[in-house]
Amino acid sequence: MIEFKLPALGSDMDAGTLLEWKVGVGDTVKKGQVVAIVDTSKAAVEIESWQEGTVHQLIAEPGQKMPVGTVMATLLEAGAAAPARVGAGATAAAPAAAPPPPAAAPGAAGAPATRRMISPAARKHAEEKGMDLDRVTGTGPHGAVTLDDVERAAAAQPAAAPEPARPSDRSADMRKTIAAAMSRSKREIPHYYVAEDIPLAQALAWLQAANGARPMAERLLPAALLLKAVATALQRYPELNGYWRDGEFRAEQAIHLGVAISLRQGGLIAPALLDAGNKTLTQLMQELTDLVKRTRAGSLRSSEMSQATVTVTNLGDQGAQTVFGVITPPQVALVGFGRVAERPWAENGGLKVLPVVTASLAADHRVSDGHRGALFLRELNNLLQRPEDLET
Amino acid sequence: MNTSEIRAVALTTLLSIAPEVEADALRGDRPLRSQVDLDSMDWLNFLLGLHEKLQVEIPEADYARLVTLDDVVAYLQRKLAAR
Numbered sequence: 001m002i003e004f005k006l007p008a009l010g011s012d013m014d015a016g017t018l019l020e021w022k023v024g025v026g027d028t029v030k031k032g033q034v035v036a037i038v039d040t041s042k043a044a045v046e047i048e049s050w051q052e053g054t055v056h057q058l059i060a061e062p063g064q065k066m067p068v069g070t071v072m073a074t075l076l077e078a079g080a081a082a083p084a085r086v087g088a089g090a091t092a093a094a095p096a097a098a099p100p101p102p103a104a105a106p107g108a109a110g111a112p113a114t115r116r117m118i119s120p121a122a123r124k125h126a127e128e129k130g131m132d133l134d135r136v137t138g139t140g141p142h143g144a145v146t147l148d149d150v151e152r153a154a155a156a157q158p159a160a161a162p163e164p165a166r167p168s169d170r171s172a173d174m175r176k177t178i179a180a181a182m183s184r185s186k187r188e189i190p191h192y193y194v195a196e197d198i199p200l201a202q203a204l205a206w207l208q209a210a211n212g213a214r215p216m217a218e219r220l221l222p223a224a225l226l227l228k229a230v231a232t233a234l235q236r237y238p239e240l241n242g243y244w245r246d247g248e249f250r251a252e253q254a255i256h257l258g259v260a261i262s263l264r265q266g267g268l269i270a271p272a273l274l275d276a277g278n279k280t281l282t283q284l285m286q287e288l289t290d291l292v293k294r295t296r297a298g299s300l301r302s303s304e305m306s307q308a309t310v311t312v313t314n315l316g317d318q319g320a321q322t323v324f325g326v327i328t329p330p331q332v333a334l335v336g337f338g339r340v341a342e343r344p345w346a347e348n349g350g351l352k353v354l355p356v357v358t359a360s361l362a363a364d365h366r367v368s369d370g371h372r373g374a375l376f377l378r379e380l381n382n383l384l385q386r387p388e389d390l391e392t
Numbered sequence: 393m394n395t396s397e398i399r400a401v402a403l404t405t406l407l408s409i410a411p412e413v414e415a416d417a418l419r420g421d422r423p424l425r426s427q428v429d430l431d432s433m434d435w436l437n438f439l440l441g442l443h444e445k446l447q448v449e450i451p452e453a454d455y456a457r458l459v460t461l462d463d464v465v466a467y468l469q470r471k472l473a474a475r
Contacts, residue, residue, distance in 0.1 A: 208452060208453070211452045212451070212452065212453075216439070216440055216443050216449070216450065217440055219436065219452060221432050221433065221436060222432070223432060223433070262431075264410060264411075264412055264429075265412070288433070289433065289437075292433050316432075317430075317431035317432050318431075
């Protein structure tokens with residue numbers, strides 16, 4: 001029996017709400033197949049299964065909010081017999097502990113489950129106010145609800161009943177989520193920062209020539225070239241690509257670049273360009289275009305939300321010259337790019353004007369030091385002086 | 393197509409990328425990207441959308457000339473007239 005649990009879609013997620021099942025009982029599930037859509041504070045995310053089997057039971061109900069690790073469904077492995085089904089709401093921490101429904105309608109604390117006494121005036125007034133008398137505490141004889149009780153409760157209740165989540169609520173939730181993750185980062189990760197100005201004359205000239213031969217839909221943005229350069233440089237600096245977990249660093253073989261994408265309604269999501277180290281520049285551009293589009297449309301997959309091994313943020317379009325990044329735990333590094341702008345550039349005793357970008361690195365001192373960080377940026381610089389080598 | 397029709401196509405394309413934009417509040421003579429907060433990906437998609445709707449080729453070398461909405465409309469009008 002395979003337990004399909006709600007995954008953590010990033011370190012800043014501790015709960016999610018099931019929106020929809022994409023499979024039914026008896027369906028065969030393949031590895032990587034989307035089986036559910038879950039709403040997090042940041043986006044509605046398509047949850048993939050990383051195991052194969054046949055759906056035995058859908059435990060979570062659409063609309064149910066649950067903590068990370070909750071068993072949402074069970075799958076049967078090929079040839080396995082179906083055991084008895086468990087109750088709804090089983091969690092990883094307490095497998096059979098489905099939250100029991102309320103024993104009775106809420107009323108006065110400790111009140112016996114008998115018919116409540118309510119004065120006619122109190123009942124009439126409650127009806128006029130549209131109040132639920134079960135929520136009014138009675139202070140009259142034997143707990144009877146009086147007119148005074150209703151008036152007191154009416155004065156205390158909010159002006160309007162709570163509404164379903166609105167965009168502003170999501171925005172506030174996202175801000176809280178980002179704040180929690182960044183507070184944890186600043187509290188736990190001893191950041192260090194290094195930066196380097198990188199001339200981009202050759203890179204931009206190469207891009208312009210390359211784009212001249214491409215149809216509009218296939219043109220490359222400088223952002224794609226920068227991402228390719230980061231992925232390539234990281235192959236030589238594995239201590240910047242991986243996770244700090246359980247008191248130690250684990251380097252990751254694959255390079256999954258988390259790309260910070262701002263949302264038009266405010267907030268930020270950093271889904272991953274998976275296996276960026278093995279993608280051509282054209283593939284990276286296509287996947288970046290698709291990722292930005294899906295992020296803003298709210299259509300991301302769980303693998304993209306949970307697997308970034310390092311983050312890249314590019315604030316050049318906003319005009320910032322330098323980015324001082326905050327690392328996304330459990331990652332150990334963040335690469336930032338500022339605005340590409342013409343600047344005076346001294347070289348070989350002469351002065352010229354070149355397009356330049358400032359690349360910065362925020363990294364975790366528990367894993368690397370400024371010396372290695374500076375070498376990484378130097379490697380990035382060298383790669384961007386040979387853009388043709390980054391094409392494949 | 394006249395200027396008004398081209399402007400309408402440009403605004404429709406823009407709104408498909410930045411739906412929060414209030415078209416009436418846009419100044420045609422001010423830099424579009426700073427009024428609408430378009431990043432380079434948005435800008436590429438905007439130009440691509442115009443290309444697909446109007447069948448106009450926009451070489452990358454011309455991007456620098458397209459700063460305001462008025463610039464974009466005038467550029468497209470010239471391109472369409474030259475066909």
